[in-house]
Amino acid sequence: MSKYPQLGEEHELVRKTAREFAERRVVPAARAIDEGNYPRDLLREMGDLGLLAPHIPQEFGGAGLDFRSMVIVVEEIAKASPALATVAEVQGSMISYNLYRYAQPNVREKWLEDVAKGRKIVAFALSEPCCGSDAAAIQTRAERRGGEWVINGVKLWITSGLYADAYLVAARTGPPELRHKSISLFLVERSRCIETSPIKVMGVHGTGTAEVKFNDCVVGEEALVGKLNEGFQVVLDDLNNGRTCVGAIGLGIAEAAFAEAYAYSKKRTAFGRPLAEFQVLQHYLANAYVQTEAVRNVVYLAAFYRDADDPSFPMYAQLAKVLGSRLAVETTRVAMQIMGGFGYSTESRVEMLYRDAKATEIYEGANEVILNTIYKFLEKAL
Numbered sequence: 001m002s003k004y005p006q007l008g009e010e011h012e013l014v015r016k017t018a019r020e021f022a023e024r025r026v027v028p029a030a031r032a033i034d035e036g037n038y039p040r041d042l043l044r045e046m047g048d049l050g051l052l053a054p055h056i057p058q059e060f061g062g063a064g065l066d067f068r069s070m071v072i073v074v075e076e077i078a079k080a081s082p083a084l085a086t087v088a089e090v091q092g093s094m095i096s097y098n099l100y101r102y103a104q105p106n107v108r109e110k111w112l113e114d115v116a117k118g119r120k121i122v123a124f125a126l127s128e129p130c131c132g133s134d135a136a137a138i139q140t141r142a143e144r145r146g147g148e149w150v151i152n153g154v155k156l157w158i159t160s161g162l163y164a165d166a167y168l169v170a171a172r173t174g175p176p177e178l179r180h181k182s183i184s185l186f187l188v189e190r191s192r193c194i195e196t197s198p199i200k201v202m203g204v205h206g207t208g209t210a211e212v213k214f215n216d217c218v219v220g221e222e223a224l225v226g227k228l229n230e231g232f233q234v235v236l237d238d239l240n241n242g243r244t245c246v247g248a249i250g251l252g253i254a255e256a257a258f259a260e261a262y263a264y265s266k267k268r269t270a271f272g273r274p275l276a277e278f279q280v281l282q283h284y285l286a287n288a289y290v291q292t293e294a295v296r297n298v299v300y301l302a303a304f305y306r307d308a309d310d311p312s313f314p315m316y317a318q319l320a321k322v323l324g325s326r327l328a329v330e331t332t333r334v335a336m337q338i339m340g341g342f343g344y345s346t347e348s349r350v351e352m353l354y355r356d357a358k359a360t361e362i363y364e365g366a367n368e369v370i371l372n373t374i375y376k377f378l379e380k381a382l
């Protein structure tokens, strides 16, 4: 039995497998990832264990489980390396699901199993220099030429962008005035028409963040993922999965930061007693626990709604993202404070978690933009 009503025994088994893998394989590699090493081997190992895309059917390389399993894996991996969790959730919860649900059969056949097993990497290429929050204004174009599409444009901040074998690219296929109604998605294989360059970022090092340029990339009709001019709907569907997973990354980061600070407060002494005996620090830790348990329930509930095909899912996906990311930022801040100078040093894991936490408030939609969406949902519901 799970102690959380949204989860069953099978989810706790998934957690056990993910946690064992994280402790055995990810914890020892986390420093190297933070130093910039893209975790390609670990993605493959996750794929072999069925941890990369657990919610995808086994015949397509997944584990035939559900979305809650995906969320539990992401939480456990994030405790060890938020960077690996970030790459894995894009590949597992967004790209694999997208190929499974929307790709044309021959493309799905060719790519999905390798993606779900971590043998091939596919990046999600939506944001551009002109526009991240205002994604309906993107400028990358796909123009029809005979029976083919020619794609031109620049994408920015693309996770796994440096190393991907293919890109799921959002491109304009109609007049810009139509905004989200003239955007389509294409699977574009890496070739000489694609130029990538690294972008230095504050945290989630090792995720291969890149600028990706598409110069006259030619793809066939079969590369279209979802219907023509309906790509934005697919993106929103992807992002609901992704945002729930970002909530789980935030949860994992907060749990890891709490564990570090709690252990440190017991062994470090000041004024002749352990830090843990100062009531103010006890309150910091108790508050972090209070918030973590509340957020955990929302993240698991979002995943439960997704599995139940409940209409509350889109709203709860946004709640999970906002709450999980805030939790990560606040808990790592407090954990670092409890750990003083050592917490601030690059020797401590909390320093990495603090940097990684900030990204969760920005990627997959800045929290302010997500609050706009939440307000729109509220106006419809109230």
Ligand SMILES: Cc1cc2nc3c(=O)[nH]c(=O)nc-3n(C[C@H](O)[C@H](O)[C@H](O)COP(=O)(O)OP(=O)(O)OC[C@H]3O[C@@H](n4cnc5c(N)ncnc54)[C@H](O)[C@@H]3O)c2cc1C
Residues within 6 Å of the ligand: 090, 123, 124, 125, 126, 127, 130, 131, 132, 133, 134, 156, 157, 158, 159, 160, 201, 204, 209, 359, 362, 363, 364, 365, 366, 367, 368, 369, 372
């Ligand atoms: C580490 C990292 C990884 C990423 N990975 C990917 C990826 O794999 N694929 C991809 O496509 N993108 C990726 N992104 C891009 C990310 O999704 C965008 O950075 C994000 O959507 C914000 O867009 P922007 O940076 O252009 O900010 P802008 O749109 O310029 O907004 C800047 C700020 O203005 C505020 N703001 C903007 N619009 C509004 C509004 N309407 N109401 C209120 N406030 C507003 C917000 O506070 C926002 O943070 C990644 C980003 C980072 C940092």
